Amino acid sequence: MAAEAKRNTIDIGGGGDRPRLFLALGVIAVCALVAGAAAAIEEKVAPCYTCHGEQGVSPTPEMPSIAGQPAYFLLIELFQFRERQRDIPAMNEAVKGLSNDEIKAMADYLARLAPPKPPVDSADRARVERGRALVAVHRCGFCHNPDFSGGEQMPRLAGQREDYLRKALRDYKSGARPGYDPMMAIVLYPVSETDIDDLAHFLAHLAASDRR
Amino acid sequence: MLAFARRRNLLAAGGVAGFILMVSIAAAQQAAPLPPGSPLIGRPENNPAAAKLAPVAPPPIPTAPDMLPTAKLKLPEGFKLEVWASGIPNARTMRLGDKGTIFVGGRFAGKVFAVVDNNGKREVKTIAEGLHRPNGLALHNGTLYIAELAKISKIDNIEANLDNPPKPVVIYDDLPKDEAHGWKYLGVGPDNKLYFQVGAPCNICMPSEAHAQIRRINLDGSGMEVVARGIRQVVGFDWHPVSKQLYFSENSRDWLSEDIPEDKLNRVTQPGKDNFGFPFCHQGNVADDQFGWGRSCDEFTKPLALMGPHSAVLGMRFYTGNMFPAEYRGAIFLARHGSWNRSQKIGGDVVVVKLNADGTVKSVAPFITGFLENNNYLGRPVDVQVLKDGSMLVSDDYNGAIYRITYGR
Numbered sequence: 001m002a003a004e005a006k007r008n009t010i011d012i013g014g015g016g017d018r019p020r021l022f023l024a025l026g027v028i029a030v031c032a033l034v035a036g037a038a039a040a041i042e043e044k045v046a047p048c049y050t051c052h053g054e055q056g057v058s059p060t061p062e063m064p065s066i067a068g069q070p071a072y073f074l075l076i077e078l079f080q081f082r083e084r085q086r087d088i089p090a091m092n093e094a095v096k097g098l099s100n101d102e103i104k105a106m107a108d109y110l111a112r113l114a115p116p117k118p119p120v121d122s123a124d125r126a127r128v129e130r131g132r133a134l135v136a137v138h139r140c141g142f143c144h145n146p147d148f149s150g151g152e153q154m155p156r157l158a159g160q161r162e163d164y165l166r167k168a169l170r171d172y173k174s175g176a177r178p179g180y181d182p183m184m185a186i187v188l189y190p191v192s193e194t195d196i197d198d199l200a201h202f203l204a205h206l207a208a209s210d211r212r
Numbered sequence: 213m214l215a216f217a218r219r220r221n222l223l224a225a226g227g228v229a230g231f232i233l234m235v236s237i238a239a240a241q242q243a244a245p246l247p248p249g250s251p252l253i254g255r256p257e258n259n260p261a262a263a264k265l266a267p268v269a270p271p272p273i274p275t276a277p278d279m280l281p282t283a284k285l286k287l288p289e290g291f292k293l294e295v296w297a298s299g300i301p302n303a304r305t306m307r308l309g310d311k312g313t314i315f316v317g318g319r320f321a322g323k324v325f326a327v328v329d330n331n332g333k334r335e336v337k338t339i340a341e342g343l344h345r346p347n348g349l350a351l352h353n354g355t356l357y358i359a360e361l362a363k364i365s366k367i368d369n370i371e372a373n374l375d376n377p378p379k380p381v382v383i384y385d386d387l388p389k390d391e392a393h394g395w396k397y398l399g400v401g402p403d404n405k406l407y408f409q410v411g412a413p414c415n416i417c418m419p420s421e422a423h424a425q426i427r428r429i430n431l432d433g434s435g436m437e438v439v440a441r442g443i444r445q446v447v448g449f450d451w452h453p454v455s456k457q458l459y460f461s462e463n464s465r466d467w468l469s470e471d472i473p474e475d476k477l478n479r480v481t482q483p484g485k486d487n488f489g490f491p492f493c494h495q496g497n498v499a500d501d502q503f504g505w506g507r508s509c510d511e512f513t514k515p516l517a518l519m520g521p522h523s524a525v526l527g528m529r530f531y532t533g534n535m536f537p538a539e540y541r542g543a544i545f546l547a548r549h550g551s552w553n554r555s556q557k558i559g560g561d562v563v564v565v566k567l568n569a570d571g572t573v574k575s576v577a578p579f580i581t582g583f584l585e586n587n588n589y590l591g592r593p594v595d596v597q598v599l600k601d602g603s604m605l606v607s608d609d610y611n612g613a614i615y616r617i618t619y620g621r
Binding site for chain 1: 342
């Protein structure tokens, strides 16, 4: 695109058409900047894929998929890792020294990736139904959206890895994961570990709308 | 920060159409009460506007000074509001040092800040970090006390050591470690003891003997006593300048309904004996749908005033300064952080509570409004602090800013 713009200007403009030349040079500069920024952000998020999977969809047990999560949620998590409010050395190291603008750009980029699809393996119908009843009782959809696509600081739960959901919910309940806001600790106070397992099974097998 | 502001506007615009529908659904729900625990309580399903009724988390990054909502904030005639300091992540609790330093704590930054005035320019210094929800701060004889989620510590002679402060020394840690309502408010009473609360570890549950109470300890951490019980969560208190009685704000339970129960303003008249009713009785006259059976609200100390459902009453101070008109002297300024568990948000303001001679409440009226616009927050007030010249600071954890209110002159 940049090369095309340049050629056009030279063909049409000639020596006297200064404003058009400047405009064209401006277009080239902006294109180069945008391309540069895109390359820079892709370079920044590339290391994420080593653990969180290609394009942010995780194939690894207890490792969350990060693709298609709400940008605000991702920003908060990156912030918490940078500030060492969540103590996971690999993550603390990965975001060390990044600026507010950098973590914000990373969050925005990852939020635009296609969210994970639920696993193709057959779900246990009875557990899915138990999970469906539990999300109604505990009003999970109130914050995470009725289709569990998440929004603002609330993560997308639909299609997340089941083993990761199980771990995250247990960690919120035990206090091992403080959360940004203690809301999850409040919500999980009366929820048993068996119920957590059913919730995770149900949510992992849900396909949510793609709200990117 | 631009993006945050833009997104909020967008949500506001997009939500209006659906919002009218949602309110009518909510009204229908109130007309025919749902069974206790019904997932429909308070929240219409499959409604795009309703998806924005979730708890509101403050952005982790403070708002740029030129994006602060000061132009939209309204005060009574003669009062003026200006930005006093900005760029303080999650600015919540404020305390004033003898030399004029403002200390700021909060829930999300893990830090305590000191704001000093350098010839009219405010400088923000980090004086402690790596803390776990350091929301409680108190100052007494030059010592800064910090209440984290599960411990209380101190730094002596803090204002002489702002540039090179020593690490806080723990004085008390016999505390539950629950995240839920675990963050503390802290103050030194007229009896020279440290007061703080241990909230209920839940929205609604039967709390243990160690929860749902206000405690006091000596300044060295010894001699713990329970001052009052039956309290769900407190994030603000102060002592009456004349009677020296403890007044505190209390957040009531969620999910019972849109309009009940209301948050409370309480007063301790019988230290060690007062019980404010949680989890049996809410707002002084509503028995809990689960724990209230066989109990009566008459067993418990009544609130002084009801402060609005889900309004999240937080920081409060008695006004003892001289700058504001005489009618405000001895009144309570109280920040309402604003609701989340309600279709039509309320709060997001600072109210003034005027008292009768016997210490009961004469009136509650808005003082600063405008933080709430089209059912979205432009900011959320948390704490108030009167300065020596009689002007008053208000913290806003949503924007990471502190405003100063002056009168006349």
